Amino acid sequence: MTAPLTQDVVPHPPINFFYLHFHNSIRAELDGLSQAVLDLQPNGLLVLKERYRFLEQVYKYHSSVEDEVVYPALDSKVKNVTLAYSVEHEDEERLFEQLTQLLTSALAQTGKQRTGTLRQLACKVEEIHTTLRKHLAKEEEQLFPLLVQHFSYAEQAELVAQFLCSIPLADVEAVLTWLKRTVPRQEQEELLQQVRGVVPDHLLLQLMVAWLSPEGPDGGDVPLDIENAQPVPDEGCGLADCCRLQKPVQAGGKPGAALLGAGRSPLMDITHFHAAIRSALESFAAEARALQQCAELQPADLAALGEHHRFLRSVMMFHSASENEVLFPAARQLSASSCTGCEEEHMSEAQLFEEVGRLLGDVKACARRGAKEAAGLTEELCASADAVRVAVSGHMTREEREVLPVLQAHLCAAEQRAMVWRTLCAMPLRLLERVLPWVAGKLSDEEAGDMLRNMRLAAPSVDNVLVELLSRWAQRGRQPLPELQEAQGATPLPVGACVPHVHQVQPAQQITELGSHRPSKRLRTEQRFCSSAFPDLERTQSGAQASTSSSPTAARQPPSMPRINPIDHIFQFHKALRRDLRRMESDANSFAAALEEAVVWGGGQVTQQLEGRFRFLWGIYRAHSQAEDEIVFPALESKETLHRVSHAYTLDHQQEEQLFRDVDQVFARIRGTKDLQELRVCAGQLQRMCAAMRAALEQHVRAEEQELWPLFAEHFSMAEQEHLVGMIIGRTGAEVLGAMLPWITGSFTEEEQRAMMESLRSATKNTMFEQWLDATMRPTPGPAASHTMQSDASCERPLLADVAEYLARSCSSVDPGSPETVFRPGWEDIFRMNQKQLEIAVRRIGGDKGLEPQRKAYLLQNIMASRYIVAQQKRLDSHLSAGLPGVVQQHKTYHDPVHQILGCQHYKRKARMVAPCCGRVYTCRHCHDEGEDHRLDPAAIQQMICMQCGTQQPVAGQCRQCHEELARYYCKICHLFDDEPGRHIYHCQFCNLCRLGQGLGKDACHCMECNSCMHLSEFVGHKCRAVSNCPVCTERLSDSSQPYRELPCGHFMHSHCFAQYSRYNYTCPICARSMGDMSVYFRMIDSLLARDDLPVEYASRRQDILCNDCGQKSQAPFHFVYHKCTGCGSYNTRVC
The missing domain is CATH 1.20.120.520 (nmb1532 protein domain like)
Incomplete structure (x- = not known):
């Protein structure tokens, strides 16, 4: 007997069995397999395949109970914590399938071909081990503490019992033997006692006690004689394993007649499963096609279809595994050609089911976000559903025509019953509770009776409790629901109502109604064992379904029209x-x-x-x-x-x-x-x-x-x-974004790039991002870049060419004897027009009534400015044609003449700029703006002079003549050079300026609403307001390289301007609100006024005031200077 727990001993959480110990066992298995792969010998592939097959099966059992039981129960108490884990389970299962395919291929290969496959195998093993370890670590860090915190020990024991019911019956003992090695005996005893208290069903409890009893002489009472049970071989079975009473067949005899005798063949029970699966696949394909007829994809429809897919996939997975392990080995021993390619067909069917699941997930995701790809994915889903239906139906037809007749002809009834029993034991209890009533509900009374009779005859005596439990579930499919009997006058329930999660074909308009009623209908119809054996957990899961259906996430409808969202x-x-x-x-x-x-x-x-x-x-x-x-x-x-x-x-x-x-x-x-x-x-x-x-x-x-x-x-x-x-x-x-944009768009279509x-x-509509984008995406200038300044300087000539062209046309209509015909300026001659000729040209343009006003103003403006344009052009041409001889001799300027540090008063640098606007040479743009009557556009600079060697060249960060780095920091957009040690500068692509700081995302960020850069610490709490000019120096803040700060009122000011301004003022120059916490200052004024006695004639007088801080009007005692607001106590007031 298991000893009862004492009151002083605090029992371990039952969930430890399912999470900590199970995870540790998986990790230990992964460690052993990792070493086995590294030390792999040519003859060790088969052993390795079996070890990974066992690990895959164990992990699938763990994942399935999480998806179907643990996650819904946890979601009922803690929302939004399990969304990612089910998706990871699907990917991990796919990785295991790929590994199995590689192992199978490697076993069939030799030489270099096998060597290449083994390299792929090592990589696939690393993928599986990495993803599994990552997944297990996440569960232990996030989910395990929540399960311990929010679930009582009884609820945790129910979860463990559900886990046991998710393991195929044939594998329960092997899995538990493998797992119990890491579980202390005391914890096993505690778990058994907890499970005894939460499983009210007597038959199921007997199974649980038999499975969970601690190993050894003190393992407690075991009501079932499991010691005498026959072990199930790992590698399928031969004929001798199917029947312990087998007798040799006489030569020339007819085995079917000699061994089977009269009556139906027990193997026909397998065809009942085939018929149910075919019908369900037809219904699934029809429901998938009905989605295409819906104007909008509803979440309820997709959820119902996903539930159907999961059920069918589980049935097919376990049914195929049972055939691979039981039917096909026996059939091959009898007839080598009877099941050729059947196992490969099972693998391809599993891949088809996997593809349907992937497409279904993609359709759900696209429908939820309103993506236009949903329609195309739905069409692919329908095609995949039809492909699964055709493939499975054809495969089952072939089995019934080629495989089952061979077995029926050579095996006696006992052997056939044993085979069918083993195919049932290849399924877990949770699935059998749904499958048996589903299949039995489609049979006639005679067929159902034969199936139950065969099951009782095939099972060993040790499984009598299990047979009774399965028979009870199968008979449930033959009984109508009480509430439906009353509603329909005791009319027999339709067969489709007994199918769990698989409904009859419905018209498109009825799918939504079907999906919305599915959860409650499933609970009433199936009476799942978790509702009878674990009532508390079922209430928890029902609450999870109800809360999920009423949550905003589930209730929110997807966008009706396809669209592209900014995110x-x-x-x-x-x-x-x-x-x-x-x-x-x-x-x-x-x-x-x-x-x-x-x-x-x-x-x-x-x-x-x-x-x-x-x-x-x-x-x-x-x-x-x-x-x-x-x-x-x-x-x-x-x-x-x-x-x-x-x-x-x-x-x-x-x-x-x-x-x-x-x-x-x-x-x-x-x-x-x-x-x-x-x-x-x-x-x-x-x-x-x-x-x-x-x-x-x-x-x-x-x-x-x-x-x-x-x-x-x-x-x-x-x-x-x-x-x-x-x-x-x-x-x-800017550097990261500039690298990311072409990298990301390289994988896009033209439409995606444009969007x-x-x-x-x-x-970024309020920023300079467009200009930065044009500057960074434009092609790099070629070798002729040194001559671009001349072409840029002559860009004004077309303006004067328009004037010359107009004057040349107008001269043809002038009288030849007129003095105006003495000079007919062409394009080149317009530079030599004197004052009189310019005045004549202006009058001629002004008196031309045929010109549009806009065209007339354009010509007048350009001809009146022609002398200035020509003068600037001549001065620039003279500098360029002479090669700037006067500048090269004096190409050095100093930031610190004493220490011979090159630069100017603003920057340390080793390069000087050639201003394209005036042709003069300055060390920086600030020097230019201080010495000229116009401002320099840094982005337009194309030529520079190296102060080390005096070479004029295209602007760059390094001199192409002496190969000297011209500054520690160089911006190719702003053409900013800075050689100051320890100074951090970054280019903001939205201000399109260089600013002080380590960079966006490091210590600064750019607010798109304010169109300004600010420190990261200020970004979270700031109020968005468009930045204009500094109210002190009137410089435009968005163009300034100096840092600025936000005032409490929301206005902005240069930091250095604030330092100077706040020495004499404490109010914002724009809105007059206080620029900081003035409480100490106001208390000082209070103490000052307390000692100040006003004349008698003013003592009782009061004044109306308006507070600049709180905006309230009030009355304050008269004073010549100070008036205190009665609302907020501020002295920042004015007399109304």
């Missing part, structure tokens, strides 16, 4: 990320293959290119994940219904950052060695880690796209999304 372009980063991750993995594979073939390695350049691609990818990913962690995820969490929705993704970012660091360490080892053998080891490790990194990141971004991306369309308006986009790019530096750029322009 879409942030998530479209994933498309480019996937492309480069695959390219990185391919390059790593090529690098490893090249090292394997090399005799002497000299590919340092190849290594540098590979590492450069990795570092670029790391930097881009880090910027994206930082934007999500600091902006996107907090925005989601700010919505009341979305609390905790992003925690799992934040944990992903932390783990993925560690993956990048691990890869970086491998590159460091590659850089530090020249030994070929060590390089090969490092290359192999790099190859595996790149594959694992790609798999982990693809899993992460797929979960974001399916679960987080649609939330923005459901909970955020277009303006809110645009604001988020502005915040994200407002914290992204993305329009979205960015809309989000």
Whole structure:
């Protein structure tokens, strides 16, 4: 007997069995498998395949109970914490399937072909191990504490019992034996006692006690004689395993007649399952086609279809596994050609079901965010559903025609019953409770009776309790519901009502109603064992379904018309990320293959290119994940219904950052060695880690796209999304953004590129982003750049050419004897017109009634300014033609003449600028603006002079003659040089100016509403207000390179102007509000007035005042200077 727990001993949480101990067992298995793969011998592939098959099965059992039981129960108490984990389960299952395919291929290959497959196998193993460890660590950090905190021990015990019911009956003992090795005996006893208290069903409790009884002599009473049960072989069965009473068949005899005798063949029970599956697939395909007829895809319809898919996929997965393990080995032993290719067909069917599930998830996500791709994906979904239906139906027809007749002809009834029993035991109890009434409800009374009779005859005596439980569930499918009997006058229930999660074909207009009533109908019809055996947990899950259906997320309808949301372009980063991750993995594979073939390695350049691609990818990913962690995820969490929705993704970012660091360490080892053998080891490790990194990141971004991306369309308006986009790019530096834009758009179609750029322009409409974009995307000037200044300087000539062309045409109508015909200026002659000729030309233009007013004003303006234009052109041409001889002799200016530091009073630098506007040479734009009557546009500068060698050349950060770096910081847009040590400068692409600071996203950000840069600490609490001019110096703040600050009233002022202004004033020069906390100053005035006695004639007088701080009008005692507001106590008032 199990000893009862004492009152002094605090029992361990039952959920430890399912999470901590189960996770530790999986990790231990992964460690052993990792070493087995590294030490793999040619004859060890089969053993390795079986070990991974066992791990895959165990992990599937764990995942299925989480998806179907644990996550819904947890969602009923803590919202939004399990969204990502189910998506990860799907990806992990796909990885296991790919690994099985590689192992199968490797077993059938030899030589170099097998060697290549083994390399792929090592990478796939690393992918699985990395993703599984990441997933388990996240569950333990996020989900396990919530389960312990919010679930009582009884509820946790119910979850453990549900887990046991999710393991196939044939595998329960093997899995528990494997798991109990890591569970202390005391915890096993505590768990058994907890389970005894939560399972009211007597039959099910007997099974639970038999499974959970601690191993050993003190394991407690075991009501079932499980010690005498026959073990199930791992590798399928031969004929001898199917029947212990088998007798040899006489030569020349007819086995079917000799062994089977009269009556129906027990193997016909398998055809009943085939018929139910065919019918369900027909219904599923019809429901998928009905979606195409709907004007809008409703969440209820998609949820119902997803539930149907999960059920059918589970049935097919376990049914196919049972056939592979039971039917096909026996059939092959009897007839080698009877089941050729059947197992391969099962694998292809599993892939088809996987494809349907992926498409269904994509359709859900696109429908939720209103994406136009939803229609095309729905069409693909229908095609895939039809493909599954056709493939499965054809496969089952072939089995019934080729496989089952062979077995029926050679096996006796006992052997056939044993086979059918083993196919049932290949399913878990949770699925059997749904499948048996579903199948039995489609049979006649005779067929149902035969099925139950065969089940009782086939089961060993040790399984009598199990047979009784299964028979009770099967009979449930033959009984109509009491409430339906009353409503229909005891009419037999239609067969379709007994099908769990699979309904009859419905018209398109009825699908919504069907989906909305599905959960309650399922509970009434099935009476699932969790409702009878675990009533508390069923109430919890029912509450989860009710709360989910009433939540804003579920109730919010998707956009009726397809549209592109601003936030879409942030998530479209994933498309480019996937492309480069695959390219990185391919390059790593090529690098490893090249090292394997090399005799002497000299590919340092190849290594540098590979590492450069990795570092670029790391930097881009880090910027994206930082934007999500600091902006996107907090925005989601700010919505009341979305609390905790992003925690799992934040944990992903932390783990993925560690993956990048691990890869970086491998590159460091590659850089530090020249030994070929060590390089090969490092290359192999790099190859595996790149594959694992790609798999982990693809899993992460797929979960974001399916679960987080649609939330923005459901909970955020277009303006809110645009604001988020502005915040994200407002914290992204110009260098990063300049690298990201062509990188991302390189994977887009032209329509996607256009939509993305329009979205960015809309989000930055108040800024100089368009100008920055034009400057960074324009082509680099070629060798003729040194002559561009001359062409730019002559750009004014077409203006005068218009005037010359007009005068030349007008002269043809003038009298030849007139003095106006003495000079007929052409284009070149207009430079020699005297004052009299200019006046004549002005009068002629002014008197021409045929000219439009706008054209007349244009010609008059340009002809009157012609002398100034010509003078400027001549002066610039003279400087250029002479090669600036006077300047080269004096090409040096000094920031500090004593220490010979080149530059000017404003900057330290080693270059001087040639101003394109006037042709003069200045050290910086400030020097130019101080010495001229016009301002210099820094972006227009194209020529510079190196102060080291005096060479005039196109502006650049390095002298092309002496190769001297001209400054520590150089901006190719602003043409700013700064050689001051320790000074940090960055270029803001939205101000299109260089500013002091470490950069956007580091210590500064740009607010799109204010169109201004500010410190990160000020951004969160600031009030958006358009920035204009500094009220003190009147300089435009958006064009200023000096830092400025926001006043409490919301106006802005240069920091240095504030320092000077606040020495004599404490009120804003614009709105007159106080610029800081003046409470101490106002108390000083209070004490001053307390000692100040007014004359008697003024003592009782009062004045009406208006407070500049609070805006209230009040009456204050008369005073010659100070009047205190009675509302806020401020002395910042004025007399009304």
